[in-house]
Amino acid sequence: MFSIGEFSRITGISIKALRLYHEKELLRPSFVQSRTGYRYYNERDVEMARVIVRLREFGFSLSEIQTILGQYTDDQEILDYLQARREAVDAELAALRNVTASLNAIIQNEQEARRLMKQADYEVEEKNIEPMLIAGVRMRGKYSDCGQGFSRIGKKLGRYICGKPLCLYYDGEYKEEDADFEACMPVRKHVETEGVAVRELTGGRCFSLLHRGPYDQLGRSYEKILKYVKERGLEIILPTREVYLKGPGMIFKGNPRNYRTEIQLLVR
Amino acid sequence: MFSIGEFSRITGISIKALRLYHEKELLRPSFVQSRTGYRYYNERDVEMARVIVRLREFGFSLSEIQTILGQYTDDQEILDYLQARREAVDAELAALRNVTASLNAIIQNEQEARRLMKQADYEVEEKNIEPMLIAGVRMRGKYSDCGQGFSRIGKKLGRYICGKPLCLYYDGEYKEEDADFEACMPVRKHVETEGVAVRELTGGRCFSLLHRGPYDQLGRSYEKILKYVKERGLEIILPTREVYLKGPGMIFKGNPRNYRTEIQLLVR
DNA sequence: TCTGCGCCCTCCCCCAAGGGGAGACTCAAG
DNA sequence: CTTGAGTCTCCCCTTGGGGGAGGGCGCAGA
Structure with a gap:
């Protein structure tokens, strides 16, 4: 006792x-x-x-x-309970795996952004861009609706995304209302999905400028880089590109003053 | 509003x-x-x-x-929280994985046992046994202490176990106190571990009898199979073997009347 | 004007699986 | 007999809400 x-x-x-x-x-x-x-x-x-x-x-x-x-007094007799329990545990496991995956995505994203913040110097820069595989959703309307395109890609191909979101602008000029643009994400793998087109985006000689601050100030940076390119008599190839190095976070919208957007103009 | x-x-x-x-x-x-x-x-x-x-x-x-x-108002600023959270989630994941693994082991075990229950006919049977890789702990003392051997194997090599536990008896006769025996588990892989010997157990021609019921009744089944073998003038090769097809469960001890033990006597 | 309805409010109790602690006994040893 | 450690019951606390009682509020129909 x-x-x-x-x-x-x-x-x-x-x-x-x-x-x-x-x-x-x-x-x-x-x-x-x-x-x-x-x-x-x-x-x-x-x-x-x-x-x-x-x-x-x-x-x-x-x-x-x-x-x-x-x-019950025997393992055999509680098999049903054990199996039910296993299913429940497997469900929990799946849910947790989703959570870690999301957390990892955010963490990696922000760590890259942090590295980026240190090295940037905000001047026009010439570089060569490699071709890359992208998933894109072509849209027509207001620029600010591009979020819907990104979220659609995220839903369909979230697992294969391997880089920063970017947007392609097919208009030669700034259009307020009826813009023609494409929300894109670099992906690892070619997957057929409806509503999302996966293809290779060409590379080439490119002038880029890192814009810092909110999106409504992008005009100034465009002015700067366009002037730079025009001075050198170069011909711009449409579409132009914006790469969203750091924008609204996955959790918080963040401070727009810390946003970082790379404007890329490919030239002949 | x-x-x-x-x-x-x-x-x-x-x-x-x-x-x-x-x-x-x-x-x-x-x-x-x-x-x-x-x-x-x-x-x-x-x-x-x-x-x-x-x-x-x-x-x-x-x-x-x-x-x-x-x-905070930015993902970047809560990176530490996110990382801490990820670690916690990973820990939970690891724990849950252990749980499913254990559950699976038990479920599989009991399902095999259930199949076994249906087909068994409890008569001496001649068959051929394949060699198999086993992990064993040689012991000296009382038979009933073999559980310690099994648990040691389980701790060291639990991941590699791929069959029912068995016991090898090196004494030609029944010994109450100072028995010489070896607790064994079939394993998938040869792993060096102290205190546990991994080796191949020979196969060969074999007479087997399925004993049903508690272990203290094993004597009767031994009597039956020994008589059978002796009548045919066959020579038994030591060690003799007992395979614990269904014994005490991983959770409950279960009902000893449902235990199933296969006695195997290899002969020349 | 009265009544009923759909919302909304606060306040209280409830769940799981115990933890912490108060105040009162009890046990065993010196 | 005393003392300290162990145990008892009882009560409140935790997390993230759910359920419901009792009452207030505004609007529509009879």
């Missing part, structure tokens, strides 16, 4: 929990002194306690354990 | 939850009519609500969310 303290040390179950199990008739001490109310446990209770610990590790609730203990 | 009911429908957060968030100063309605106490929310609150939903999906507690919302 063990007192509750000894029994607690033996089984690793806290005294509080033991009293709770007693109250719920899950694990009844083999003897209770009626005068003092002291609980006493024996060897067989130890065995029962181990079973309970086992089942709790599997995530069964106390009431489920009560049912199981009340009716 | 939305009433709490409208706001609830917009954001997908229950009215109860909204009132709780208000009480915890997590999401304050933009206007509260002092006379009636009615809560009114606006567009910006919708945005805030989405952030909260997002963070809750990641598993942040309400108090964590309060801290985050109170101090």
Whole structure:
């Protein structure tokens, strides 16, 4: 016979929990002194306690354990419970995997953004751009609706995205209302999906300027880079591109003053 | 301005939850009519609500969310929180993976046992046994201590076990006290571990008898199979083997009357 | 004008699985 | 007999709300 303290040390179950199990008739001490109310446990209770610990590790609730203990004494007989439990655990696993995936995406994104913040110098720069595989949604209307395009790509091809979102502008000029543009995401893999076109975006010689600040100030940066290109007598190839290096976050909208957008003009 | 009911429908957060968030100063309605106490929310609150939903999906507690919302407005600034959260989620994932693994092991075990129960006919049978890779712990003492051997193998090589536990008996006769035996488990892979020997167990011509019931009745089945073998003038090769097809379960000890043990005697 | 309805409010209790602690006994040893 | 450790019951607290009681508010129909 063990007192509750000894029994607690033996089984690793806290005294509080033991009293709770007693109250719920899950694990009844083999003897209770009626005068003092002291609980006493024996060897067989130890065995029962181990079973309970086992089942709790599997995530069964106390009431489920009560049912199981009340009716069955063999693993074989609780197969249904075990299978149900496994399914529930698998569902939890799937949900958690989604969570880590999202968290990882955000973390990676922001870490890249952080690196970017350090090295940028905000001057027009000439460089060569590699071709890349992109998924795009061609749209017509207001620029600010491009978010819908991105979210559609995210939903369909979220798993394959491998770079920063960008937007292609097919109009030679700024259009307020009826703009013709395409929301794009670099992807790893060519996947056929309706509503989203996957194709290779050409590379080439390019002038780029990093714009910092909110989108409604983009005009100034365009002015700067266009002047730069025009001075050199270069011919711009449409569509022009904007790469959203850092925009509204996945959680917060963030501070627009910290947004970073790269304007890319491909030239012949 | 939305009433709490409208706001609830917009954001997908229950009215109860909204009132709780208000009480915890997590999401304050933009206007509260002092006379009636009615809560009114606006567009910006919708945005805030989405952030909260997002963070809750990641598993942040309400108090964590309060801290985050109170101090930061950019994904970048909460990177530390996100990373901490990811680690916590990864830990949960690992724990759950263990749970499913254990559950799967038990379920598979019991399903095999169930199949076994149906086909068995409890007569001496001649068959050929394939060699197999086993992990073994050689022991000396009482047979009933073999459980310690099995648990040691389980701890060291649990991941590689691929069959039913068995026991090898090196004594030609029954010994009560100072028996020489080896607790074994079939394994998939040769792994070097101290205290556990992994090697190939030879196969060959074999007579086997399925014993059903508790272990203390094994004597009768031995009598039966030994008589059978002796009648045919065959020479037994030591060690003899017992395969525990169904014994005490991983959770319950189960009913000994349902235990199934296969006695295997290899012969020349 | 009365009544009913649909919302909304606060306040209280409830869930799981115990943890923490107060105040009162009890046990065992010195 | 005392003392300290162990145990008892009882109550409140946690998280993230759910359920419902009792009452206020405004609007529409009879």
